[in-house]
Amino acid sequence: MDLGLQGKKALVTGGTRGVGRGMVLGLARHGVDVTTCCRKENESAASLERELKSIGGDHHVLRADVTDPDQVTELLAHCRERYGRLDVVVNNAGTISHVPYQELALEEWNRIVASNLTSAHLVIQHALPLLRPGSSVISVGSRSVEAGVVRRAHYTATKAALLGLNRSLAREFGPSGIRFNVLRLGVIETETLRELPEDRRAEIQDLYSKKSALGRIGQPEEAAGAVLWLASDLSRFVTGGVIPVDGGMS
Structure with a gap:
């Protein structure tokens, strides 16, 4: 299906593993030139570079810590020099930890x-x-914003804040024709899940499959599908929204 994305330029943060990797590859396969980044050079980054090369296009896998203002400046300078513009920006970089709230150190709060x-x-x-x-x-x-997950208060707070940021920016930059949306992801099968011991992996898959209206957990390419839609003109009247990609999880 031609989504009209050929030749568009995108930046996807944290795109060498998991959901981000699926988004990078999905965009590249639809003709988008994609720059992505990771904190450390590793085999995941190297294998993504090889896969992008086989797809074809002007793609770049860079090392950048997007919590560091100077490295963000360098990352966007690279996009400006290579592309001159950005049609799509995906803020995917992030992390999670599980800490009882009363034991949550300020350093861990600040890190998340x-x-x-x-x-x-x-x-x-x-x-x-x-x-x-x-x-x-x-x-x-x-989806944890609505669910409220035990030992993830710090993580949930950041994801809730993204909703407010998104809504305000949609209003502020709507007159400029720039759209802002959030994907509300449910449980997606990524390397993190696949690397767990088999019994633990099966337990998690069974638990969240039972919570899903579709009876299963999601795949990275399904999250990528939502990105492709939001990147295309099919969603040109969609802004300030929160798009659920969770299989109808209850």
Whole structure:
């Protein structure tokens, strides 16, 4: 299916593994030139580079910590030099930890806030000069905002804050024709899940499959499908929204 994405330019943060990798590959396969980043050079980054090369296009896998303002400046300077503009920005970089609230150290709170919220702020702010009417900014949220997950208060707080940021930016930049939306992801099968011991992996899959209206957990390419839609003109009247990609999880 031709979504009209050929030749568009995208930045996807945290795109070498998991959901982000699925988004990078989905965009590339539809003709988008994609730059992505990771904190450390590793085999995941190297294998993504090889896969992107086989697809074809002007793709780049860079090392950048998007919690560091200087590295974000360098990342967006690269996009400006290579592409001159950005049609799609996906704030996917983030992290999670599980800590009882009364034991949550300030350092851990700050780490999660920096990774999940401040990074999105930095990337969006630095990307603004490259955005144009029709550009789509997508941030990866979580169903945990509605569910309220034990030992994830810090993580949930950052994902809730993304919703407020998204809504305000949609209003502020709507007159410029720039759209802002959040994907509310449910449980997606990624390397993190597949690397668990078999019994634990099966337990998690069974638990969340029973909570899903579709009777299963999601796949990275299904999250990528929502990104493709939001990147295309099919969603040109969609902004300030929260799009559920959770299989109808209850």
